[in-house]
Each structure stands twice: as C-alpha cells, then as structure tokens.
Amino acid sequence: MSKKIMLTGATGFIGERLTRRLLQQGMEVRALCRNPKKARMLLPPEVSIVEGDLDAPAALQKAMDGCEEVYHLAAYAKVWDKDPQAFYRVNVEGAERVLQTALACGVRRVVFTSTAGVLGPSPDGKAVDESQKPVVLSTEYERTKAEAERIAQHYLDKGLEIVIVNPTRVFGPGQLNDSNAVTKLIALYSKGKFRFYPGSGHQSGNYVYVEDVVQGHLLAMEKGRIGERYILGGHNVSYREFFDKVAEVLGKRYRMFPLPLSLMMGIARFEQWKADTWGRPPLITPPFVRKYHYDWRVSIEKARRELGYEVTPLETAIAETLRWLQAAV
Template identity: 85%
Template sequence: MAKKKILITGATGFIGERLTQRLLQEGNEVRALCRSPKKARTLLPQETCIIEGDLDKAEALEKAMEGCEEVYHLAAYAKVWDKDPQAFYRVNVEGAERVARAALTCGVRRVVFTSTAGVLGPSPDGKAVDESQTPVVLSTEYERTKAEAERVMQRYVEQGLDVVIVNPTRVFGPGQLNESNAVTKLIALYRKGKFRFYPGSGHQSGNYVYVEDVVRGHLLAMEKGRKGERYILGGHNVSYRELFDKVAEVLGKRYAMIPLPLPLMMTVARFEQWKADTWGRPPLITPPFVRKYHYDWRVSIEKAQKELGYEITPLETAIAETLRWLEAAV
C-alpha cells in the first residue's frame, strides 16, 4: 500500500488519538494540527508530524494541508456548557468552513468530517433512525452547531470538494477519560461501586459503540464512502439497564442501581445552570441534557454496513476489553 500524506484535526482527542495510531501503523505520513504541541507529544506516537495551529487560522490550515491527499476533521467543541455560547459556533461551524475552504484550495482528494449521531435527533416511537432523519429542533449547542457544520460541508460538496460525513453515537473504550469518553468514565465508576444511578427508569435506549469500530469506520468512509453522504457509526441499541447489566456480568460483580427521577434531575440541572450562569463554573449537568433522557436514541447502521463493510464488536467483548484496560490503567 502506497504511503499517503494525511492531516488530522483533533488528533489529541479520544477518537483522534486512536485514529492517528492506526494510520501510522498502516505506514502513512500523518500530520496533526494541534493548539498545544507539548500536549500532543505526550499523547501521540513519536513519528507523528505535529504542526502547531488552530482552526481559526486559515493560513495554518493551508500550510498543514499542503501536499496532503486526505484530511480527517475531528476537532470540535463538545463541552456540556460554556459561559460564551458562541464558542461552539466559532469552533464547530466556522472551523469546519475553514477546513473545507483550505481543502478545496489545496486540492485534497477527500475530507472525512466527524459529526455526531445527535444531529439526527431521538428515535420516534422507539424506531431506529437512519441517515435521512433531519429534526427541526435539537437539544444542545453542540448538536445545533454540528448540524450547521454538516450544512457547511454540503455547500462545499456543491463546489466540488469530496466530503464524507460520519456520525458516531456514544463512543466508549480504552483511551482518554475525557468528556468525549463519558461512557467509559461511568463504567470506571461502576467498577469501583461509585456509580449507582439510572437516569429516569433506566429503560431509555441509546446506541453504544466501541472506539476501535469508530476508528475503522473512519478509514472505511475515506476508502469507500460516497461523496456528500453521511454514515452512522453506531454499535448496539441498549438501555442504561441493559448496558450496566452487561457491565456487571462481565465484571463479575453487581451493584444495586437506583432509578433517579427525571424531575429531580431537572431540578438539579437548573440549579447547576444557575450556578454556571452566575459564577461561571461549569455545571455537572444542564437542562437540555436531562431532556434527552425522556427519549430513546436508537439508530440503524445498515447503510454503513452495506456501503462501507462496517462491522461492530460484540458488546460483551467491547466491555471486557474496556474493563481490562481500566484495570491496568486506572
């Protein structure tokens, strides 16, 4: 396989770090655009070409893309809250536009843009949604700005840029225990007996996907995806109860879980929001996130399976590998 020059934005993130490792293992020359080269050097393999820069600098993006065949745009602002709501727009929308413009200018062969399955909205009547669903109302600033970023990318597709969009669901597995890896953080807490609550009844469904499957999905999207299309990179549709029942089964240790009424969660969330707005302290949870627990979030991965050859790891295997990593790392 011929060696390719590839740029990754968001290489120091949960998915980006694993994707960088995989691309290097395949013998590619990988460039990582990073705000903090010092942080990048502690996270990324030594052979990564680290380029200092940010999404707000068009010149830095063009310089980083010079000579690159492929670009993976994973960098995003995915926090629960920010005292400046425009931060989401600046990074997720304006950043995506600069990446697309630079890719068009530099003659990049293809861009894979990482969005989120959250832009598809909840599943009506518990039925799995597919890539065609486009809800009118979205819950959070992150989802709203990622949906707008997808529209930006589609405008550049109309100008001739080859873009494929991927929409990961709730990603978990070995890697940084940050906001993008929240499910693994909960598994780590459960392992120690410190996470003992279900949101609501615990019967609301979500889709949980192993990080290595998402990495492979990115590679398949670059190789086989159709220009201008989106592909859900999902895993297993299960409820909170089913997920943690499986964690308990694999762990060989079961803790009693307590349903936490959603009205109580909303009261806490509103208080957290008030504290954040008053004193600028990041909230533990916000009202938009509590509202999400009223719905099922089931997805179909049929399109990715048929068109990309996308496959998923059995849930039990993914949880077992995650627990083994936690045992060694935490």
C-alpha cells in the same frame, strides 16, 4: 501505498487512536494541534505536528499542504461554556475553514466527523437512519454540528469530496475526557461509585466501541460515497441493559437506583444557575436532562451495506474496556 494525511482533533479520544492506526498502515500523518507540548506527550514521534488552531488559516494551509486526505475530528463538545458562541466558532466557523482550506490545497477527500445526535431521538422507539429529516435539537453542540453539515453541502457543490460520519455514544480504552464519558461511568460503576439510572433506566441509546469508530472512519475515507453520511453506531440498549452487561462482565453487581427526571431537572437548573452566576462548569444542564426522556436508537445498516462496517460484540467491547481500566490504575 503511503499517503500524506492530515488530522484535526488528533489529540482527542477518537483522533488519537485514528492517528495510531494510520501510522500502523504506513501513512505519513500530519496533525494540527493547539498545544504541541501536549501533542508530543500523546502522539507517536512519527507524527508531524503543526502548531495552530481552527481559526488560523495559515496554520491550516501549512498542515494540509501536499496532503491527499483530511480527517476533521476537532470539535467543541462540552456540556456548557460561559461564552455560548464558543460552540459556533469551533464547530461551524472552524469546520468551514477546514473545508475552505482543503479545497484551496487540492485535498482529494475529507472525512468530517459529526455526531448521531444531529439525527434526533428515535420516534416510537424505532431506529433512525441517515435519511432522518431535520428535527429540533437540544444542545448547542448538536445544533452547531448540524449547521456544519449544512455548510459542507456548499463545498460539495464546489467540487470537494466530503463524506460525513456520525458516531453515537463512543466508549473504550483511551483518554477519559468529555468525549469518553461512557468509559468514565464504567470506571465509576466498577468501583461501586455510580449507582443510578436516569429516569427509569429503560430509555435506550446506542453504544459503540472506539475501535469500531476508528475503522468506520477509515472505511468512509476508502469507500464512502461523496456527499453521504454514515452512522457509526454499535448496539441499541437501555441504560439498565448496558450496566447489566457491565456487571456481568465485571463479575460484580451493584444495586442501581432510578433517579426521577424531575429531580434531575431540578439539579440541572441549579447547576445552570451556578454556572451562569459564577462561571463554573455545571455537572449537567437542562437540555441534557431533556434528552433522557427519549430513546436514541439508530440503524447502522447503511454503513454495513456500503462500507463493510462491522461492530464488536458489546460483551467483548466492555471486557476490553474493563481490562484497560484495571491495567491503567
């Protein structure tokens, strides 16, 4: 049965693929886009594009008018910005405008895309789940997404159906932008251009295939319990294990070198100084280096149990990504 569905962030890494999946299901899709020309190049012609940003209430209302469901994926996820308030304006104030408009327009349900980063690192290497208590967060991106989750609670209390999803480190075919950094590293490794581990390389994280995250969004809209959050993760592996698997699938192994975190921190501080002095985006910042001191393991059992969420085997996901990268060259 066709529905009218609105997305923010439809031109992003996850949003573009979610848009295409919704069209395949016969849905009528409307997208709020800052740059309609760019959107027309990225999105299928069937998508109805409304020009506007998260700070434009009239555009949001026009985009949501008559829609039953909204996916809010738009976010500011960069490493740094010369204006620190940019993160707050997009991730907090923008999210509140989306929820405010959805309530006013009578939208049935909103799936809000947050990040697993708001849960913090895993203590003693144990996987964290959705019940993790608030922790001190490292980056402006994580802090502002956590604040947006708290604001969502106010709109739940007003009667708006909201389900939150928390993706981990997403990779796979799609735009090679800041949200798809893992795929960029896979591409560099396949050419012999990425040759180091952060620290010892034994710190673990969670890596998830983009198509699984897209499916998780659809399941959250269909089956998610109101007011709940669901981690959309994949496989808990270390940097060494991940790139060992890339080498195995690639059929070519490059020697990797550990990069001491003290050296990384020195580089990050220099990059931060350059950014603050000349306004040039840094390659990395101290808050991101601090994250490498910890494991970031998660449990996806709640999403499996309540949504029927399943994940692609890591080897298969990497193989699909490498095939796409080779075809895209």
